[in-house]
Amino acid sequence: MKLKRIQKIEEYILDNKTVTLDQLANIFNVSKNTIRRDVSELVEKGTIKKVYGGVSVNSNPLIPFDKRQIKNSHPKSLIAEKAAELINDGDIIFVDSGTTTVNLAYFLKDKKNITIITNNLNFINKCIKYDNINIISTGGSLVRNTNSFVGIDTLNLLKKYNINKAFMASTGISLTNGVTNGSPQEAEIKKLVISKSSLVYVLIDYSKFGTSSLMTYCSIGDIDYLITDKVPPEEYIEFINKNNVNLIIAQDDNCIYAQG
Known part of the structure; x- marks a missing residue:
């Protein structure tokens, strides 16, 4: 029960960005001391940080892949399904590391x-x-938190190939900072x-709009197709x-082409 509660607390904080300890105690119907102990475990993981009177999402967390995969899993699947429709027989594509792009596999x-x-x-x-499917692995050093390969070997291999279509993930997208990622090695x-x-x-779910991570890897203007699950804000x-x-x-019943 404790493990399930801590997981639910983590998901709640990730969804709400900043919450007080009193709010958490009320929502999860436990004592404030229990919440403090649960929060301390999450702080040690690096997903959240303590702020005055409560907790907040760490602005640059390296959240393990399996934890990120749980969040917004249904929208991510819808996005991947719609992206797969844009892949043609004979294409040479790159599939980025990420919990949205991994869903492409089933639809190919x-x-x-x-x-x-x-x-x-x-x-x-x-x-x-x-x-x-013919798979070419980039090789390199495995980062276990993201289950991705990085490093100079990865970069050297990628320089050899021409790519028709690249399907990219992101931890945030904003008008100020563009498309961002939390890992300098992955950003390169x-x-x-x-x-x-x-x-x-x-490929990015709606929750990522208006957020930024450590490194900008491209501007919004560099994108040819932006695939998400809800209509973005007007700006x-x-x-x-x-x-x-x-x-x-990408939605359950249909697909809206807002532009293009």
């Missing part, structure tokens, strides 16, 4: 002669059973991939239209 099983270059270990594992890979790709697709729509970005909204 009926494609023909697809070559995928990726540093996403989870994606590789999911695609092993599909013999229609993302920058290189974008420079080598004919078309760039960013983003204006910027997207001005910069000729194709916006796709």
Whole structure:
């Protein structure tokens, strides 16, 4: 019960950004001392930080892959399904590390002669059973918190290939800082991939709008297709239209093409 409670507390803080200890005690119906102990465990993980009277989301957390995968799992699946429709037989694509892009694997099983270059270990594992997919792993050093390969070996391999379409993940997107990521090593890979790709697709759920992480790896204007699960705020729509970005909204019943 304690483990489940701590997981729920973590999800609640990630959703609400900043909360007080009193709020947490009331919501989870436990004593304030219990909340303090639970919060201390989350602080040690690095996902949240203590602030005066409460806790807040760490502005630059390296949250383990499995924890990030739980959050907004349904929208991420919708986004991946819609992105897969834009992949054609014979494409050479890059699949980025991330909890949204990993969902692409399931929707590629009926494609023909697809070559995928990726540093996403989870994606590789999911695609092993599909013999229609040719997988090129970037290699490099494995970062266990993100289940991705990084390093100079990864960069050197990517320099050899031309990419039709790059499907990119992000920890945040904002008008000020563009498309961002929390890992400097991954940001370098993302920058290189974008420079080598004919078309760039960013897959990002609505919760990421208006947030920024440590490193900017591209501007919104560098994106060819932005795929998300809800219509972004009006200021983003204006910027997207001005910069000729194709916006796709993936939903349960249909797909809205807002521009492009």
